[in-house]
Amino acid sequence: MWVPELVSNEELSSKPSRSKTQGDQMQYVITAKDLTKTYGDVTAVDGISFSVPAGEAFGLLGPNGAGKSTTMKMIGGVSQRTSGSLSIMGLDPESHGPEVRAHLGVVPQQDNLDEELKVRDNLLVYGRYFGLPMSYLRPKADELLEFAQLTDKAKSKVDALSGGMKRRLTIARSLINEPRILLLDEPTTGLDPQARHILWDRLFRLKEQGVTLILTTHYMDEAEQLCDRLIVVDKGRIMAEGSPASLIREYSTREVLELRFGSERNATIGAELEGIGERLETLPDRVLIYAHDGEAALEQVSARGLRPVTSLVRRSSLEDVFLRLTGRSLVD
Amino acid sequence: MTDQSAPAVSDAGGRGPAAPALLRAHSPAVSAARARRWGSFYYAEQVLRVMKGYGWTIVMYGVGQPVAYLFAMGVGLATLVDSQAAFGGVSYLAFIAPALLISAAVMTAANEFTFPVMDGFKWRRVYYGPHASPLTPEQIASGHIMAVTLRFLLQSAIYFVVVALFGASPSGWGWVSVLVATLAGLSFGLPLMAYAASIKEDKGQFAMVMRFIVTPLFLFSGTFFPLDSLPLAVQWIGWISPIWHGTELGRVFSYGYEEPPLLTIAHIVFLVGLAVAGWMLTKRQFVRRLGQ
Amino acid sequence: MSTLAESHNPGGHSVTEAARNRRFGPMYSRNVKAVIARGLMATKSSNWMVMLSGFFEPVLYLISMGVGLGAIVGAVQGPGGQEISYAAYIAPALLAVSAMNGAVYDSTWNVFFKMNFAKLYQGMLYTSLGPLDVAMGEIFLALLRGLLYATGFTAVMGIMGLITTPWAILMIPASVLIAFGFASFGMGITSFMKTFQQMDWINFVMLPMFLFSATFYPLSVYPQYIQWLIQAMPLWHGVELLRQISVGIFSPATAIHVGYYLVMIVLGVMLTAGRLRKLFLK
Numbered sequence: 001m002w003v004p005e006l007v008s009n010e011e012l013s014s015k016p017s018r019s020k021t022q023g024d025q026m027q028y029v030i031t032a033k034d035l036t037k038t039y040g041d042v043t044a045v046d047g048i049s050f051s052v053p054a055g056e057a058f059g060l061l062g063p064n065g066a067g068k069s070t071t072m073k074m075i076g077g078v079s080q081r082t083s084g085s086l087s088i089m090g091l092d093p094e095s096h097g098p099e100v101r102a103h104l105g106v107v108p109q110q111d112n113l114d115e116e117l118k119v120r121d122n123l124l125v126y127g128r129y130f131g132l133p134m135s136y137l138r139p140k141a142d143e144l145l146e147f148a149q150l151t152d153k154a155k156s157k158v159d160a161l162s163g164g165m166k167r168r169l170t171i172a173r174s175l176i177n178e179p180r181i182l183l184l185d186e187p188t189t190g191l192d193p194q195a196r197h198i199l200w201d202r203l204f205r206l207k208e209q210g211v212t213l214i215l216t217t218h219y220m221d222e223a224e225q226l227c228d229r230l231i232v233v234d235k236g237r238i239m240a241e242g243s244p245a246s247l248i249r250e251y252s253t254r255e256v257l258e259l260r261f262g263s264e265r266n267a268t269i270g271a272e273l274e275g276i277g278e279r280l281e282t283l284p285d286r287v288l289i290y291a292h293d294g295e296a297a298l299e300q301v302s303a304r305g306l307r308p309v310t311s312l313v314r315r316s317s318l319e320d321v322f323l324r325l326t327g328r329s330l331v332d
Numbered sequence: 333m334t335d336q337s338a339p340a341v342s343d344a345g346g347r348g349p350a351a352p353a354l355l356r357a358h359s360p361a362v363s364a365a366r367a368r369r370w371g372s373f374y375y376a377e378q379v380l381r382v383m384k385g386y387g388w389t390i391v392m393y394g395v396g397q398p399v400a401y402l403f404a405m406g407v408g409l410a411t412l413v414d415s416q417a418a419f420g421g422v423s424y425l426a427f428i429a430p431a432l433l434i435s436a437a438v439m440t441a442a443n444e445f446t447f448p449v450m451d452g453f454k455w456r457r458v459y460y461g462p463h464a465s466p467l468t469p470e471q472i473a474s475g476h477i478m479a480v481t482l483r484f485l486l487q488s489a490i491y492f493v494v495v496a497l498f499g500a501s502p503s504g505w506g507w508v509s510v511l512v513a514t515l516a517g518l519s520f521g522l523p524l525m526a527y528a529a530s531i532k533e534d535k536g537q538f539a540m541v542m543r544f545i546v547t548p549l550f551l552f553s554g555t556f557f558p559l560d561s562l563p564l565a566v567q568w569i570g571w572i573s574p575i576w577h578g579t580e581l582g583r584v585f586s587y588g589y590e591e592p593p594l595l596t597i598a599h600i601v602f603l604v605g606l607a608v609a610g611w612m613l614t615k616r617q618f619v620r621r622l623g624q
Numbered sequence: 625m626s627t628l629a630e631s632h633n634p635g636g637h638s639v640t641e642a643a644r645n646r647r648f649g650p651m652y653s654r655n656v657k658a659v660i661a662r663g664l665m666a667t668k669s670s671n672w673m674v675m676l677s678g679f680f681e682p683v684l685y686l687i688s689m690g691v692g693l694g695a696i697v698g699a700v701q702g703p704g705g706q707e708i709s710y711a712a713y714i715a716p717a718l719l720a721v722s723a724m725n726g727a728v729y730d731s732t733w734n735v736f737f738k739m740n741f742a743k744l745y746q747g748m749l750y751t752s753l754g755p756l757d758v759a760m761g762e763i764f765l766a767l768l769r770g771l772l773y774a775t776g777f778t779a780v781m782g783i784m785g786l787i788t789t790p791w792a793i794l795m796i797p798a799s800v801l802i803a804f805g806f807a808s809f810g811m812g813i814t815s816f817m818k819t820f821q822q823m824d825w826i827n828f829v830m831l832p833m834f835l836f837s838a839t840f841y842p843l844s845v846y847p848q849y850i851q852w853l854i855q856a857m858p859l860w861h862g863v864e865l866l867r868q869i870s871v872g873i874f875s876p877a878t879a880i881h882v883g884y885y886l887v888m889i890v891l892g893v894m895l896t897a898g899r900l901r902k903l904f905l906k
Binding site: 039076089097099101104106108110114116117125126129130132136139174176178179 | 355356357358360361362363364365366367368370374375381385456458459460461462463464465466467468622623624
């Protein structure tokens with residue numbers, strides 16, 4: 001089950017996912033149709049539909065409050081949907097909660113480790129919930145601690161761990177039953193850049209082993225790094241769907257020119273920039289010009305005698321896609 | 333030859349002395365079937381492991397506290413009150429021994445079924461971990477209850493041995509009071525657990541429960557003196573108190589305290605009824621809260 | 625006008641300047657009232673019922689033991705050898721216990737939480753406040769609460785007809801003295817504590833002290849060596865002091881009881897100050 005596929009990351013990203021190449025008969029591990037969840041008057045998830053084939057890394061990208069976590073909870077069979085249908089491994093999580101959850105590994109948004117137990121005991125105890133015998137759990141726990149780079153912390157108390165370590169332990173815990181589907185809700189929120197990179201590396205390895213990853217994030221770089229395919233969610237609805245590259249191609253230009261004229265002028269400069277690039281976006285702190293060639297656009301700006309305080313040419317990202325789709329920034 | 337880029341998990345397989353090539357989790361179907369059957373026990377195991385971490389404190393609270401009271405009151409205060417007529421013909425020590433046993437279980441219940449429940453839902457969210465596994469909310473509730481029940485049994489048994497060594501449990505049926513204490517703990521604790529599971533914000537509710545419910549029940553349940561020596565204005569507290577019902581029942585077993593058989597049955601019905609109702613409410617509350 | 629003049633003073637009498645040059649060094653900035661003001665403000669937004677409930681506990685004990693048990697015990701011998709009711713016998717003892725409990729709670733659990741979880745003191749000490757300001761402020765607040773409870777309890781005693789002498793009013797300041805002794809010591813001890821488990825040990829000391837300090841029956845029931853042990857404990861002195869005041873009968877032992885607490889306060893404050901210096905001004 002843990003035999004790695006020896007493919008490099010580059011190969012992986014050019015090849016969307018393993019199962020897709022397996023032929024026409026696509027095997028979906030998750031299928032959601034018109035999934036809806038309301039809390040009183042508030043509609044958290046508003047009729048979303050998607051399907052995830054085995055082995056794919058599938059992302060839900062959206063700002064806080066978009067309905068990502070609620071969707072994850074419904075997939076995990078811990079939150080009852082209001083309407084619509086949902087099938088995980090061919091089972092309805094509402095009627096077959098234990099059976100569905102037995103297939104899953106779950107990394108919730110907030111760590112809920114048992115802080116009164118030692119690091120290794122957290123893994124053992126969690127494995128017991130799946131009825132796994134200690135003869136399996138003891139070596140498995142050591143294996144996972146090594147995977148999570150926590151071997152030397154095995155006997156520590158959980159509250160002595162850093163945020164990144166806790167997160168890795170939560171991921172290790174979610175793997176104790178060797179799930180083929182892993183749900184990750186905001187896996188790296190609140191971590192420092194180094195801790196995030198370690199985590200991404202671990203998730204890559206799982207992907208290489210053919211584990212289906214479902215993850216929510218509001219970080220576009222995370223979505224671009226990890227996801228084969230993603231849906232952009234806002235206010236409980238799907239705004240767009242596709243691979244990160246195809247979304248950028250469809251909703252943005254190749255490059256973006258970011259200009260800052262100082263907070264006073266940003267708002268009024270729009271008219272003077274008219275006609276440069278394909279599209280113009282004015283934000284409170286900067287102006288974005290979408291163009292195929294950013295350098296050329298910058299030359300045009302200079303030619304008009306405009307002198308921005310700073311200028312930057314970069315490639316388009318999912319952030320731009322989101323801005324285009326919703327008119328709002330992803331991270332407020 | 334070790335390939336640095338290979339996942340750590342697989343090279344552990346190559347190096348490990350146990351050669352865990354056979355290390356395979358059973359299928360999800362087996363997991364689910366086992367969890368459906370034994371899930372409550374799995375969660376109980378977790379709670380017991382946590383309890384083990386402060387086992388010493390548990391013994392001190394659960395046993396040291398009633399024994400201290402037993403000494404102070406049963407031996408010290410007894411010098412002032414030992415007119416056996418007032419206590420149904422037994423020594424003051426024998427009179428209060430079952431009462432302290434029951435009270436200790438109820439006070440333990442007041443601790444185990446309040447803050448840890450809040451911790452499960454709110455502070456450290458410990459219930460949400462198992463909830464993502466095949467366990468159901470009902471099983472999480474039942475598992476927690478089973479573990480605490482075991483604690484009641486254990487601390488009551490140790491305390492009972494101390495009482496027996498004092499010679500304060502003359503009847504051969506005295507050991508039954510260990511079960512009575514466990515029942516009393518549940519009949520007070522389970523409705524409280526249902527309440528604790530419904531609390532979303534901590535506004536000092538548990539401190540209020542301790543001071544306005546647990547303490548009065550302890551003091552007005554015929555613990556240190558027969559309930560009927562109190563004026564009616566406070567005597568009624570005993571009638572609705574699991575401590576009083578448990579204590580009277582405990583006295584029946586530990587020294588053959590005479591009361592109408594119907595009253596004995598009423599004690600049992602009261603305690604069992606409250607426990608069952610509390611258990612139902614708790615399960616419902618867990619399903620509701622975790623399923624949100 | 626004077627403020628204007630001060631702010632233009634070339635000598636630079638700024639607040640921080642004053643703090644640097646203050647007489648008691650970094651330990652104390654003579655600003656206890658800022659800590660007290662914060663405490664009162666926090667009280668306003670806290671749960672009043674929880675505050676009030678602290679007053680009920682000794683009252684409930686008094687009714688239960690005094691009335692219920694009193695019916696069986698009958699009259700007992702008071703401090704001067706005269707017969708008094710059992711309720712009148714235990715009431716001052718319960719007041720002493722309540723002074724101890726309140727002070728210990730406020731100076732241990734409360735301080736422990738603020739020190740280790742809320743990180744309140746760390747925040748305060750980033751300002752011009754010194755550790756001694758914080759300690760004194762917290763102790764003052766604990767005593768204020770104790771004063772309210774003691775007044776309430778004494779009133780209840782009066783209503784129940786347990787007060788027979790005007791001397792009894794002195795029980796109120798005396799219980800503040802008792803609370804001061806426990807609070808100053810409790811805070812110093814708390815500064816050594818690191819985990820909740822260690823905090824539990826405080827209860828294991830308090831409960832036997834409550835039960836065995838001649839609270840519910842006279843010391844004479846014990847063998848001589850246990851009597852000495854109990855007489856070395858602070859609570860016994862508090863119980864005896866309040867019991868004497870409640871009937872207005874004093875003896876040379878009264879001075880010993882008061883002296884015990886005065887020494888305890890001095891040592892406790894010294895311990896606390898020393899610990900705070902070590903913890904916060906490394």
